Amino acid sequence: MKPFLDAIQEKVLILDGAMGTMLQERGLRPGQSPEELNLTMPEVVASVHRDYIAAGADIIITNTFGGTHFKLSHYGLEGRLAEINASAVAIARKEAAGKAYVGASIGPTGQFVEPLGEVTFDDMKSAFREQAQALVEAGADLISLETFLDIKECRAAVIAIREISPTIPIIAMLTFDDNGRSVLGTPPESAAITLTAAGADIVGSNCGLGVDGIYEILRRMRGVTHLPLISQANAGLPQLIGDRTVFPGTPEEMTAYHERMLAMGVRIIGGCCGTTPDHIRAMKLALANIQQSWKSPVTTTGATLLSSRSGWTSVGAGAKTAIIGERINPTGKKLYSQELQEGKVAYIRREAIEQEQAGATLLDVNVGAPGINEAPAMERAVFCVSGVASAPLVLDSSSPAALEAGLKAADGKVLINSVSGEAKSLKKILPLAKKYGAAVIGLALDKNGIPDTAEGRLAIARRIRNAARRLGIPDSDIIIDCLTLTVSAEQKRAAETLRAIRMVKQKLGISTVLGVSNISFGLPQRPLISSSFFSMAMEAGLDAAIINPKDKPMMDAWRSAMVLLNRDHQAAVYIEAYRGEQVGGPTPVTVSDSPPTIRERLSQAIISGDRDGIVGLVEDALSDGLVPLQISNEGFLPGLEEVGRRFEKNIFFLPQVMQSADTMQAGFARLKQEMKGQKFNSLGKILMATVEGDIHDIGKNIVCTLLENHGFEVFDIGKNVSAATIISKAREYAVDAVGLSALMTTTMSEMDNVIKKLKAAGIITFTMVGGAVVTQEYADRIGADLYARDAMEAVAKIKKLLGHS
Secondary structure, eight states, X not given: OOOHHHHHHHSOEEBOOOSXXXXXXXXXXXTOOGGGHHHHOXXXXXXXXXXXXXXXXXXXXXXXXXXXXXXXXXXXXXGGHHHHHHHHHHHHHHHXXXXXXXXXXXXXXXXXXXXXXXXXXXXXXXXXXXXXXHHHHTTOSEEEEEEEOOHHHHHHHHHHHHHHOSSSOEEEXXXXXXXXXXXXXXXXXXHHHHHHHHTOSEEEEESSSOHHHHHHHHHHHHTTOOSOEEEEEOSSSOEEETTEEEOOOOHHHHXXXXXXXXXXXXXXXXXXXXXXXXXXXXHHHHTTTSOOOOOOXXXXXXXXXXXXXXXXXXXXXXXXXXXXXXEEOOTTOHHHHHHHHHTOOHHHHHHHHHHHHHTOSEEEEOOOOTTOOHHHHHHHXXXXXXXXXXXXXXXXXXOHHHHHHHHHHOSSOOEEEEEOSSHHHHHHHHHHHHHHTOEEEEESOBTTXXXXXXXXXXXXXXHHHHHHHHTTOOGGGEEEEOOOOOTTTOTTHHHHHHHHHHHIIIIIXXXXXXXXXXXXXXXXXXXHHHHHHHHHHHHHXXXXXXXXXXXXXXXXXXXXXXXXXXXXXXGHHHHHHHTTOOTTSOOOOOOOOOOOOHHHHHHHHHHHTOHHHHHHHHHHHHHTTOOHHHIIIIIIHHHHHHHHHHHHTTSSOHHHHHHHHHHHHHHHHHHHHHHTTOOOOOSOEEEEEEBTTOOOOHHHHHHHHHHHHTTOEEEEOOSSBOHHHHHHHHHHHTOSEEEXXXXXXXXXXXXXXXXXXXXXXXXXXXXXXXXXXOOHHHHHHHTOSEEOSSHHHHHHHHHHHTTOO
């Protein structure tokens, strides 16, 4: 067979369908590890592969989706990890026999990476590396990362695989909701940018959506990646017929988007939940008479694409000049330097929020104060900024250790600030950019300093570009800083900087950046010089500027230049900023708002997730005479309700919700000390469990946390819980409601079983259900009182159900 990546250039390959449902039909017991069948029932696993190959699958996927030690430990199988994964590849290779490629499946661990969870980036990477090592050594042709919800976890997996093999093809897929984002708030563009940079060979989406939804996700990905795409849709949304979960999508419906998929570079089409050999056969037949060859473009736009968990931006190639917020830098800032010494992040959080609101498209993060251990400080700073802002990050440090800590802590593709033309700098910094999928700012200086001429700076820029190319870093991931020198000391060199910008763009075709404010150092009325030079630099082709976005003259210069340079379409940004202002009119007198009350400060701390500051605010509130119940009801809860409103409007996403919940818990911990054993009035008692046969509990745990924060007494009895245990505990705790969670289609029917047995046992309680595969229709069918699609909705609905809305 041809090398896999060559084969997908020539024709579209068909990937097989669902594995779990097929195994369930052939003997997999409820609650049993599917991966265990590789050892105990290999012929059953082989029969699934055989049926898909017979239906026309070009790629078969191994039965190793839950093959990390995190997942296998739920069944006591972690000690057999290598054996289980190697056996799965061997089974698939025997059936493939040169007729199909063997793709090794790796799924999510069921854990969150710090700071959302407790698993470090290194530990997560180690878990994926351990599984990938077994799969690669066993002879897999490629690795398929499937059904990931967290971009940071998926990125860790790609990086782990690349540590083992720089060449094995990697498919990387996230699962998206019908709102066009992952459950943690990542849009398709951010996912594609991050995974392309990390080293994936094919990107796309599986599960969660039908073929129409997957098509829209891939359409958005295509705009930001040159990689081939993969579509692996569900066969519609699950329905319960009798005691069986059925996916209603027909083979014909699954092929309806084929021609449109191929036109935008989808090179692998397969099926996820509910797809059978019949679906795969129909997909194969539908491709028979369609022109299938495709050549991947070298790049998309030539722009530098950067991403965070929840946002992305483009630098260069005609985009608006990017604004890099410079305020998170301890130089000349005593308060920030002091907080760095104390390990606090209040200043960082405030500046991240304010700079993004002021118009920053990227946020520079610098923790280089005297006496600071930069690596842990950079990690804290990145965690903080990522939690409150969607702007991608610029990691600003000369320390490789600090940069690597920041690269591990980041959720997306960041910009490193910076590398110079000096050999030792190139040797230390560029490999980090390559390994972690980052772009890099190249300073036009070397051991001899900053060249006097534009030609000298161009030569260094070329040296940096060539060194990056040798490591496989594309030109679009290099941004050259032609360097701004203070005009008060070296007046002639300002014009040379502008000439260097033009030369770098014309000769190398690379984007440029400047720390603009340096130009006016030592002069009176600095904003006049800085803003004038900024305008001149933008006309020369400047693509990004490191400035204070809260500096009005600088932002005025930026907005007007974007209109005049035709980078602000229909002057939309300019008009929005200055709507209603009169040119030349009197400057309006700004009346300062009264300082926020302690209740408002408590609410704002909850909204912004200020865990470090919440206890101090509670102390202030107690000193002002507020009692614990007032602090909770008038300070905490209004903040949490605002978080809920922002979540509903897609302003906040699950990470921000969890951060706010964690902050509230820290505040509650202090209030409980004040209450000396007394308890808050409970809104009701809720029993929570993941049903028998299902080991997934992330969603349930989030619901438990938010219910507790809203004043409910929660009894969380864990995952894989039998109906008998749920009934026993519901009776023992005399609960007002029982919440049931299921992630897998194979365990949905257990919800129906539990609800029936609760009623048969005479337990009078409300029931609520939720989980990735659960729908309102399903909840109605099994007689549940409440269905919630996410944690915030669960809280709102249970409050209403129990009469607290």
